[in-house]
Amino acid sequence: MNIDFGLDATFSWYVVLLMISGVAMVVIALVKGGEQSDGARILSGVVGAAFxxxxxxxxxxxxxxxxxxxxxxxxxxxxxxxxxxxxxxxRRSENSQQQ
Structure with missing residues (x-):
């Protein structure tokens, strides 16, 4: 394992933030909320998986x-x-205005 905050904190934080960003982008791609187009969801999923x-x-x-x-x-x-x-x-404000 290369993550060692005592040895190289910059590298370790970079790796952790890459993984957190990747997971966040994949989750955003999987959730069918908001105003994302299918292309944006696919891009988010692919880039998130790459991160x-x-x-x-x-x-x-x-x-x-x-x-x-x-x-x-x-x-x-x-x-x-x-x-x-x-x-x-x-979307939430539109739903509340319709009711």
């Missing part, structure tokens, strides 16, 4: 000394979560 897979690879499989760190990769999950929550809130 999760890369995090697992770095944290548990890789024995190399180098890795690619993409901090920009955390903008997409944040935007998807915000869009998902906004869609849920919009």
């Amino acid at each position: 999760l897979g890369y995090g697992v690879f770095l944290g548990f499989i890789s024995e190399g000394d180098s890795y690619w760190m993409f901090f920009q990769a955390f903008f997409l999950p944040a935007l998807l979560v915000v869009n998902f929550v906004r869609g849920l809130l919009a």
Whole structure:
């Protein structure tokens, strides 16, 4: 296992955040709430699975000394979560106005 906060906290946090982002994106893709199109759900699921897979690879499989760190990769999950929550809130307000 390569996750060791005492040895390299930056790498360890990067791996943990990759896996959390990946799981969040896959969950968003699986939930049929909000205003997501099918294409957006598929994209979210594929990118989320890639994040999760890369995090697992770095944290548990890789024995190399180098890795690619993409901090920009955390903008997409944040935007998807915000869009998902906004869609849920919009749907909830529409339902309350109809009743």
